[in-house]
Amino acid sequence: MAVQFLWKASLWLKKHKIPLLAVSCVGLFGANLSYHVFPEQTFKLLHECWSEGQPADLSQRLCGVFQDVLQDTGVKSTDSFRAFAASGFHPVSAGMPWLPAGSWVGIPLNFESTAEDKKGIVNHVVVINGKEVDWKSNEGIALTEALTFSLEAQKFAIAREVVYLQNSSPVASAIVAPACLAGTFLCGKGLKLFLGLSPGPMILRSICNLTAAAAGLMYYYVSYDAMIYHLDCKADRKAATVSKSYARGGVEFYDKILSRNRILRGLMGKQGMKMYAPSGNLFPRHWFRIKYTPYTYRRDLLVNILRELQAQEGSA
Incomplete structure (x- = not known):
C-alpha cells in the first residue's frame, strides 16, 4: 500500500513539477519577506523593550536624533520610518519604506546614556551565566564604557539601519533562497539530460537528484552569506559617506562593539568562547560559511572611508 502511494505521488510530482516549483519559489520568497511586510505585528513585538509591564517610550532627545x-540620509517621506524603544544594545530594523506598513527602527535604551550620565545602562539588570552584572566592578565599568556611544556613533548606527531598508536589502536577501531552489532544479534537470539519465534507471536518477540537491544547498549557503556580506558593507559605506562625522561615528561604533564582545567573551566563560572570537567578532567562522560580516572588517572599511573623506577635505 505504501509503495503504491509513493509511486502515485512520484508520478503526480513528475507531472506537476513546474507549477510545484513555481509555488515553492513564491512561497519561499513570501516566507522570507513576511517579517518585513508586517513589521509591526512581528518584528516590533519581538524586539520591543518593556518597562513595568508597558512598552518603553523613546525620549524626546532620541526622537529628535x-x-x-x-x-541627513535624504528620506523624502519621514512617515514611512518609525522608531521605537528596542531591547538589546544596538539598533535593529525591519520593513520596506514603499509598503503601506512602512519601516520600523528599534533604538536601544542604552543610547540614552552619555559620558556624564550612564542611567540608560546602569539602571538595567543584565544577567550573564546566572549572575547579575555589577556595574561598579572592573568588568562592569568596562562594559558600561563599551555600551556608551557618542552622538556621532548613535547617528551612524541609526543611519545604517535606515539606508539598509532604503536599499530594499530585505528583498535582495529574500530572493536568494527561491533563486537557488530554481537553479538547483534546472541544474539537476540539465545534468540528467547531459548524462542521458532521463530515461534511465530510477536509482541513477535519484543519485543525480541527491547530488544536485547537495550542491544546491551548499551554493545557497555561500550565496546567502555573500549577499548578507555585500548588503552590510553597502549600508555601512552609504551611512559613513553622509559626512565625516558619520564616518567617525561608525569607527567608534564598531570599536565599541568589538570591545563589548571581548568583555562578554570573558564574562560568559566557555559559552562566550563559542559565541565570540578573540577579536570580538560574532561567532567564529563555521567551516566554509561566514555567517556574519566580521566587525573587524566593517571597522576597517569605515577607517578607510574616514581617511578618504579627510583627504578630500584637506585637498579642497
Whole structure:
C-alpha cells in the first residue's frame, strides 16, 4: 500500500513539477519577506523593550536624533520610518519604506546614556551565566564604557539601519533562497539530460537528484552569506559617506562593539568562547560559511572611508 502511494505521488510530482516549483519559489520568497511586510505585528513585538509591564517610550532627545538622521540620509517621506524603544544594545530594523506598513527602527535604551550620565545602562539588570552584572566592578565599568556611544556613533548606527531598508536589502536577501531552489532544479534537470539519465534507471536518477540537491544547498549557503556580506558593507559605506562625522561615528561604533564582545567573551566563560572570537567578532567562522560580516572588517572599511573623506577635505 505504501509503495503504491509513493509511486502515485512520484508520478503526480513528475507531472506537476513546474507549477510545484513555481509555488515553492513564491512561497519561499513570501516566507522570507513576511517579517518585513508586517513589521509591526512581528518584528516590533519581538524586539520591543518593556518597562513595568508597558512598552518603553523613546525620549524626546532620541526622537529628535532619529528625525535628524532621516533628514541627513535624504528620506523624502519621514512617515514611512518609525522608531521605537528596542531591547538589546544596538539598533535593529525591519520593513520596506514603499509598503503601506512602512519601516520600523528599534533604538536601544542604552543610547540614552552619555559620558556624564550612564542611567540608560546602569539602571538595567543584565544577567550573564546566572549572575547579575555589577556595574561598579572592573568588568562592569568596562562594559558600561563599551555600551556608551557618542552622538556621532548613535547617528551612524541609526543611519545604517535606515539606508539598509532604503536599499530594499530585505528583498535582495529574500530572493536568494527561491533563486537557488530554481537553479538547483534546472541544474539537476540539465545534468540528467547531459548524462542521458532521463530515461534511465530510477536509482541513477535519484543519485543525480541527491547530488544536485547537495550542491544546491551548499551554493545557497555561500550565496546567502555573500549577499548578507555585500548588503552590510553597502549600508555601512552609504551611512559613513553622509559626512565625516558619520564616518567617525561608525569607527567608534564598531570599536565599541568589538570591545563589548571581548568583555562578554570573558564574562560568559566557555559559552562566550563559542559565541565570540578573540577579536570580538560574532561567532567564529563555521567551516566554509561566514555567517556574519566580521566587525573587524566593517571597522576597517569605515577607517578607510574616514581617511578618504579627510583627504578630500584637506585637498579642497
